[in-house]
Amino acid sequence: MSPRRRGRRILAWVAGSIGALVLAAVIGIVVWSQVGVYQAEPVPLADVRADPGIRISDAGPGIVLSPADSPPTADNDGDVGLVFIPGAKVDAWAYAATLAGIVRDDGVTVVITKPWLNLAFFDVRPLSSFTDLAPEVDAWIVGGHSLGGVRACSLAGDADGLALFASYCATDLSDSGLPVLSLSGSEDGLSTPEKIADARPLLPADATLIEIAGASHASFGAYGPQDGDGTATISLEDMVGEIATPFAAFAERVG
Numbered sequence: 001m002s003p004r005r006r007g008r009r010i011l012a013w014v015a016g017s018i019g020a021l022v023l024a025a026v027i028g029i030v031v032w033s034q035v036g037v038y039q040a041e042p043v044p045l046a047d048v049r050a051d052p053g054i055r056i057s058d059a060g061p062g063i064v065l066s067p068a069d070s071p072p073t074a075d076n077d078g079d080v081g082l083v084f085i086p087g088a089k090v091d092a093w094a095y096a097a098t099l100a101g102i103v104r105d106d107g108v109t110v111v112i113t114k115p116w117l118n119l120a121f122f123d124v125r126p127l128s129s130f131t132d133l134a135p136e137v138d139a140w141i142v143g144g145h146s147l148g149g150v151r152a153c154s155l156a157g158d159a160d161g162l163a164l165f166a167s168y169c170a171t172d173l174s175d176s177g178l179p180v181l182s183l184s185g186s187e188d189g190l191s192t193p194e195k196i197a198d199a200r201p202l203l204p205a206d207a208t209l210i211e212i213a214g215a216s217h218a219s220f221g222a223y224g225p226q227d228g229d230g231t232a233t234i235s236l237e238d239m240v241g242e243i244a245t246p247f248a249a250f251a252e253r254v255g
Contacts, residue, residue, distance in 0.1 A: 037118055038090045038223040044097035044236060045222070053104040056096075059133045061125065063092055063112040065103045066134065080255040081109040081137035082163065082247075083130045085144030085151050087221070089118045094223035095145065097236060101244030108251050109134045113148075120144065120151035127158040139255045143181075145220050146191060161254035163247065165220045166191045168199035180207035181250040183243060185215030187230035208250065212242045 048054060048065075057064040062083075084099060086092050092112045102108045111130045115123040131140050142159040144152040149167025156162040161179040166188055173180070180203050184196045193211060200209070212219070214234035218226040220243070222236055234242070 038094060038218075038221070038226065040091050040094035040096065041222045041224060045093055048096045048100050051100060051104060054100060057133075059111075060114075062114055062130050062133055063096065064133050065096060065099065065110040065112070067103055067107045067109070069107070079136075079138035080107075080141065080251040081111065081131065081134050081139070082141045082143055082251075083127060083152075083155075083159070084110055084112045084165075085120050085123075085142075085148030086112065086115060086118075087144070087146030087148050087166075088120065090145070090221055090223055091118075094221040097222040098220055098240055098243060101240040102247050102251075105244045106248040106251055108247070109137050115148070115151075120148045123151070127155045141251065141254055146217065161250065163250065165243075166215075166217050168196055169202045170199075172202050174202055174204055176204060178204060179250065179254050180204055181246065182207060182209045183220075183246065184209070184211050185217065185219055185230075185232070186211050186213050187216045187219075187232055189228050189230035190217040190226070208246070210246050212239070215239060215242070 049056060053068050055066045055068050082102065084095060086095060092114045095112050099110050103110050111133050113130055127142060131137065139160040141161040141163050142152045142155050143149065143163030143165060144167060145165040146167050149164040150170050152162060153169035153171050153173060156173060156178055164182040166184055168191065182196065184191060184193065186193065212234065214232060216232035217229040218224065219232045219234060219239050
């Protein structure tokens, strides 16, 4: 065999081996993304579905939760929405219960995204893919839980405000002038109070940071305990109020 033919066979073998490794990696990521997904707890989700104050629409790219009352209440202009990005490998429906107060009590429309492969970092769709699901909303806040919040930070330039739920930014927004609300938990074992504090310089100076006493990482959703997390001492019912109350003031500021 000539050196040229031998070289071509080696190149073909190398290319085939690389292709096989890439394919195996892709398959591995897909399988891993579907295993161990934290599912919504059935009882809290059923309560949201039965809530007469909330309309629910499963719109493909996201789940739309909107206030059933129309026109909006006097306490809210009715023109503010939240695009909420779930944490890694957490079912989108798991956040319906904890965000219910924002919808029912604050009059805010919430779009919970369904990230590709259950991982926000793999979802490259623009913010408009989700805001288009509620065209009646004028001002949009983008936010998310855990790694979903990190992804929200990268989309914040297209939004009117940023809301972090047990999360922090990896990108510098300190000079953005964007209204920011950060809600965290005192018992969070993943996005710990120390990590929240360390990332504080990446947020605007006037960002509002609130630590919810007794809240763990998983307290921001209704999907049960999470590996590596602390132990929550706050109930789901109380957590809904602890989220909705500061969010109401923040939505008024943004709207």
